[in-house]
Amino acid sequence: MAERVVLAVRDLAVQFGSEQGVVRALDGVSFDLHAGRTLGIVGESGCGKSVTARSILRLVERPGIISGGRLLLDPGTPEEADLARLDPDSRQMRAVRGGRIGLIFQEPMTALSVHYTVGNQLIEAVRQHSTASAAEARARAVELLREVGIPRPETRIDAYPFELSGGLRQRVGIAMALAGDPDIVIADEPTTALDVTTQAQILALLKRLQAQKGISLMLITHDMGVIAQMADEVAVMYLGRVVEFAPVRQLFAAPRHPYTRALLRAVPSILAAPRQRLSTIGGAVPHPGMRPAGCPFHPRCGERLGAVCMERIPAPVPTGRPGASCFREEEAA
Amino acid sequence: MNVLEVQDLRKHYPIRAGLLRREVGRVRAVDGVSFHIARGETLALVGESGCGKTTVSRCILRALRPSAGSIRFAPEEGQEVDLATLPKRQMRPLRRHIQMIFQDPYASLNPRMMVGDIITEPLKVNGVPAAERRERLMELLELVQMPPAARSRFPHAFSGGQRQRIGIARALALHPQLVVADEPVSALDVSVQAQIINLLLDLQDRLGLSMLFVAHDLSVVRHVSDRVAVMYVGRIVEIAPTDALYRAPRHPYTEALLAAVPAPDPARQQRREAARGEVADPANPPPGCAFHPRCPYAVERCRVERPELAATESGRWVSCHRARELDLLGVG
Numbered sequence: 001m002a003e004r005v006v007l008a009v010r011d012l013a014v015q016f017g018s019e020q021g022v023v024r025a026l027d028g029v030s031f032d033l034h035a036g037r038t039l040g041i042v043g044e045s046g047c048g049k050s051v052t053a054r055s056i057l058r059l060v061e062r063p064g065i066i067s068g069g070r071l072l073l074d075p076g077t078p079e080e081a082d083l084a085r086l087d088p089d090s091r092q093m094r095a096v097r098g099g100r101i102g103l104i105f106q107e108p109m110t111a112l113s114v115h116y117t118v119g120n121q122l123i124e125a126v127r128q129h130s131t132a133s134a135a136e137a138r139a140r141a142v143e144l145l146r147e148v149g150i151p152r153p154e155t156r157i158d159a160y161p162f163e164l165s166g167g168l169r170q171r172v173g174i175a176m177a178l179a180g181d182p183d184i185v186i187a188d189e190p191t192t193a194l195d196v197t198t199q200a201q202i203l204a205l206l207k208r209l210q211a212q213k214g215i216s217l218m219l220i221t222h223d224m225g226v227i228a229q230m231a232d233e234v235a236v237m238y239l240g241r242v243v244e245f246a247p248v249r250q251l252f253a254a255p256r257h258p259y260t261r262a263l264l265r266a267v268p269s270i271l272a273a274p275r276q277r278l279s280t281i282g283g284a285v286p287h288p289g290m291r292p293a294g295c296p297f298h299p300r301c302g303e304r305l306g307a308v309c310m311e312r313i314p315a316p317v318p319t320g321r322p323g324a325s326c327f328r329e330e331e332a333a
Numbered sequence: 334m335n336v337l338e339v340q341d342l343r344k345h346y347p348i349r350a351g352l353l354r355r356e357v358g359r360v361r362a363v364d365g366v367s368f369h370i371a372r373g374e375t376l377a378l379v380g381e382s383g384c385g386k387t388t389v390s391r392c393i394l395r396a397l398r399p400s401a402g403s404i405r406f407a408p409e410e411g412q413e414v415d416l417a418t419l420p421k422r423q424m425r426p427l428r429r430h431i432q433m434i435f436q437d438p439y440a441s442l443n444p445r446m447m448v449g450d451i452i453t454e455p456l457k458v459n460g461v462p463a464a465e466r467r468e469r470l471m472e473l474l475e476l477v478q479m480p481p482a483a484r485s486r487f488p489h490a491f492s493g494g495q496r497q498r499i500g501i502a503r504a505l506a507l508h509p510q511l512v513v514a515d516e517p518v519s520a521l522d523v524s525v526q527a528q529i530i531n532l533l534l535d536l537q538d539r540l541g542l543s544m545l546f547v548a549h550d551l552s553v554v555r556h557v558s559d560r561v562a563v564m565y566v567g568r569i570v571e572i573a574p575t576d577a578l579y580r581a582p583r584h585p586y587t588e589a590l591l592a593a594v595p596a597p598d599p600a601r602q603q604r605r606e607a608a609r610g611e612v613a614d615p616a617n618p619p620p621g622c623a624f625h626p627r628c629p630y631a632v633e634r635c636r637v638e639r640p641e642l643a644a645t646e647s648g649r650w651v652s653c654h655r656a657r658e659l660d661l662l663g664v665g
């Protein structure tokens with residue numbers, strides 16, 4: 001992990017105000033994204049992984065607000081910028097969104113309009129982040145479609161999104177994310193809506209594009225299999241906090257947080273024995289508005305120490321090195 | 334003894350065009366599917382979207398009327414019937430024997446009914462007296478590991494996993510002879526999914542359930558099913574006992590499916606390129622074997638002659654011209 005840090009998230013807090021009170025969707029999230037590497041962010045629903053992505057791109061909508069923390073682009077360089085302090089509609093933020101940082105959605109139709117052809121939208125995205133002429137932008141759009149593995153891009157460029165299969169649409173979604181030539185790409189559950197053979201194709205494509213372009217990839221998923229195959233480092237999230245950070249092999253071989261351990265044992269496996277039962281985690285993920293006191297995982301934790309877990313919140317994972325936010329960790333230290 | 338025998342099931346949808354709405358083609362959603370489910374057995378029907386697995390399950394439930402073929406259902410007591418041709422009126426008394434577990438536990442429970450009423454509704458419809466209903470309700474709650482107090486609450490008070498338990502209790506209320514579960518855990522978080530998988534395994538053991546398990550997740554299927562039928566573009570390409578199918582697939586599509594699943598182990602990197610191309614269009618399937626445009630082993634014969642599902646060895650059926658000569662790679 002000697003590569004420079006391109007994006008440093010520090011103590012990010014996001015809250016949503018509602019009639020029932022304030023919901024802390026993110027409660028002090030910190031991690032580093034390194035140049036050319038893949039950071040996997042994994043967790044179950046409500047853990048805050050998608051809110052994290054939207055915060056970085058300043059796409060959190062009211063009643064959600066970033067209530068604390070920093071989002072440092074190019075930290076420690078003269079160009080350092082704190083995205084958390086920018087106006088979401090500012091020229092600088094719009095240049096970052098799609099330009100420096102591309103976004104791939106779970107459902108590509110989120111990024112695509114049904115009313116325009118694939119080409120129209122792709123050309124517009126290219127021109128938004130460059131001074132290319134109309135003809136140059138069209139040529140670039142065809143080139144992008146070719147790069148993401150769309151057969152016959154010269155004809156497909158005039159197709160409407162609904163004329164394409166789910167797999168081709170996600171390829172177009174990836175082309176859209178790459179239109180501004182970003183060096184950082186955030187992919188939010190990019191294969192969750194796809195069939196398994198299509199998923200394998202899209203993951204292979206992401207890997208190839210990342211290697212070719214030296215992209216720093218932040219891959220958000222709930223799927224431990226996708227994490228295992230794609231990530232270099234992994235941040236495990238639970239109820240708005242990073243509970244563990246580790247290189248991928250270390251995470252799977254020797255998970256340090258009880259939640260990670262339990263989660264890995266609960267994942268159904270393609271290698272299972274007949275009628276093999278799974279280890280379970282009791283209960284369910286609470287609603288973020290019903291965050292338990294103390295360590296947020298303590299009511300479901302099979303390795304709870306005692307009063308300390310119920311009363312105090314364990315220290316966050318120190319950024320930049322493997323660790324877990326758990327009193328067991330502190331005890332061992 | 335088989336509780337269900339499906340023979341050459343077809344469900345075609347006409348494609349109409351022009352002023353006279355003339356039939357110009359057919360979507361062969363299900364195109365000649367045969368399988369059986371033994372009493373006490375769980376058969377998984379797997380495949381990617383559009384393969385026809387859900388259409389098969391809806392034909393069995395007679396939510397759809399099959400275009401051709403037979404679905405012979407043999408309740409433990411009583412006459413064997415062909416669900417495929419049965420008039421709707423005669424279907425009604427059979428419905429109690431075939432129950433369904435749904436994918437979305439949020440959409441499948443009536444939000445205005447208390448959990449106790451939801452679970453016992455099928456009993457009420459079938460004229461079970463109130464005292465007996467109450468007793469059965471307690472049994473069912475215990476069976477799906479829900480507290481007795483749950484009966485007087487509304488579905489919104491429960492998490493997705495608990496709602497799925499409620500849906501399962503309801504499906505089991507009438508001691509069905511066959512349970513059709515359509516993607517019953519795919520909407521759930523991993524930690525909750527594991528609980529429901531274990532519950533299904535427990536219920537199989539305790540009640541000897543016969544189940545058709547429709548799913549796309551091959552990992553989940555490996556845990557819960559005794560046998561697996563793999564579908565591709567409206568047809569079954571392979572049926573085998575679960576462990577045999579995963580360890581040594583006989584159809585290239587099964588091999589491709591297994592290879593595509595990302596293993597939750599960073600030391601086991603994906604071994605090969607993903608299957609090329611996309612699932613064929615059931616309105617316009619390729620000639621010969623529908624999988625041939627994507628198959629790395631396809632030869633001339635595969636392009637012209639459609640393979641039939643044939644027994645290869647004990648308990649295994651494969652629909653591939655080259656099944657006997659290929660040495661395909663499984664998992665674990």
